[in-house]
Amino acid sequence: MQRFTNKTVLITGGxxxxxxATARRLLDEGAYVVISGRDQARLDAAAAGLDADRLLSVRADVTSQDDLDRLMRRIETRRGGLDAVxxxxxxxxxxxxxxxxEADFDRTVDVNFKGVFFTITKALPLMRDGGAIVINASWTLQRGLPIASIYSATKAAVHNLARTLGADLAPRGIRVNSVxxxxxxxxxxxxxxxxxxAEARNAAEVPLGSLGHPDDVAAAVAFLASDDAAYITGQDLLVDGGLVGSFPVAPAS
Ligand SMILES: NC(=O)c1ccc[n+]([C@@H]2O[C@H](COP(=O)([O-])OP(=O)(O)OC[C@H]3O[C@@H](n4cnc5c(N)ncnc54)[C@H](OP(=O)(O)O)[C@@H]3O)[C@@H](O)[C@H]2O)c1
Known part of the structure; x- marks a missing residue:
């Protein structure tokens, strides 16, 4: 499939x-991909395994407004605009x-909620009408995981953002979903x-019987970002092997 030929896609935490995995998938489907993250050495290592002709890596911390502004300027200069985020x-x-x-609270909210919000709002002036935004949320927005109260709340918040922005940006034909x-x-x-x-215990909770692979999520993101999802906005797509939809079964004794 070549659903992203001539399209430019930004992936934070790439x-x-x-x-x-999503960068690799979208490059395979013809996209020009921009990956960002906090550490240039990690970005360089990732870029070494990817198609350098259609790749830009930019060091940018999503909690820094200056970094996000610089990231968007680099994309505008290199590509003139964005089709998906x-x-x-x-x-x-x-x-x-x-x-x-309090430090745990601030860090989690800063990256997972505020970082997502400003990544999107700062990308919007560059986005072409008809584009797509996908936010990485989590299964924990739907089920109570005891050790994940702040984390899960940020993921519920960003899914809610997808709903609101799905409506807000519909006049521009920009679709917004979470995975x-x-x-x-x-x-x-x-x-x-x-x-x-942990692996055996967690896999046993999953009806499909194993942990997921990053490629499983990349395939779902590629779908939501592509025209195959042209009539889908404001939704959350679970990629969880059936975890959330199933009733926990006690292990056989
Ligand atoms: N793995 C799971 O089971 C799971 C389940 C549900 C949801 N998720 C969500 O999936 C997303 C991706 O996580 P992953 O599981 O693929 O783990 P990962 O490999 O640790 O990816 C997280 C990425 O975020 C980047 N990052 C962290 N803080 C950042 C910041 N302030 N600015 C820019 N980039 C930052 C990291 O890069 P640097 O550290 O180099 O900046 C890293 O590349 C996360 O939003 C996570 O909450 C994961």
Whole structure:
């Protein structure tokens, strides 16, 4: 499929995990891809494995208004505009609620909510009518995960943003959706699941029987960002192997 030929797509948090998998997928489908992240060395390492002819990597922290302004200027200079944005950068601080500090709150909200909001609003002047925005939310916006109170609230917030912006930007034909990954095997997942039993335990909760791969989410993002989803806006697409939709089954004794 070549659904993104001549299209320019920005992916925040593009140096790893689902962001990098989506960069690879959209490059395969013909896009010009801009990846951003906080660390130039990580961006360079990611770029080394990608098609350099249609790739721009820009160091930009989504919590910095100056960085976001610089990022958008680089895109405007290089490409003149944007057709799609994957607002993917995020952090997870997973602790019992009573142990979460003000610093944990501020950092999580800064990256996952404020960062997503300003990535989108600063990208909008560059976006061509008929474009698409996809936000990386999480399955935890739909189910209560005890160690994820602030994290899950930010993900509910960004899904709500997708709904509102879906309506707000409809006159320009810009569609806005979120994707909600389940357990996806990435750096963030591994940092939060260091116990050796975690993979088997988590996979057992998933009806399809395994953790997801970043490519599973990349395929869903490519769909939502493409014209195949031309009549879909303000929605959340779960990519979770059935996790949220199923009733937890007690392990056999
Ligand atoms: N893995 C899962 O099971 C799972 C499930 C549901 C939702 N998600 C969501 O999926 C998204 C991607 O995470 P991932 O699982 O693919 O993990 P990941 O590989 O750790 O990706 C997170 C990316 O965000 C970037 N990032 C973090 N803070 C940033 C900032 N202030 N400015 C710019 N970039 C920043 C990181 O790059 P640098 O550190 O180099 O800046 C990194 O590339 C996140 O929004 C996460 O909440 C993950």
């Amino acid at each position: 140096a790893s995990g689902m962001g990098l 994957f607002a993917n950068a995020g952090v997870g601080i997973f602790k019992p609620t009573t142990e979460l500090t 909600s990954p389940g357990y996806i095997d990435t750096e963030m997942y591994r940092a939060a699941n260091q116990d050796p039993e």
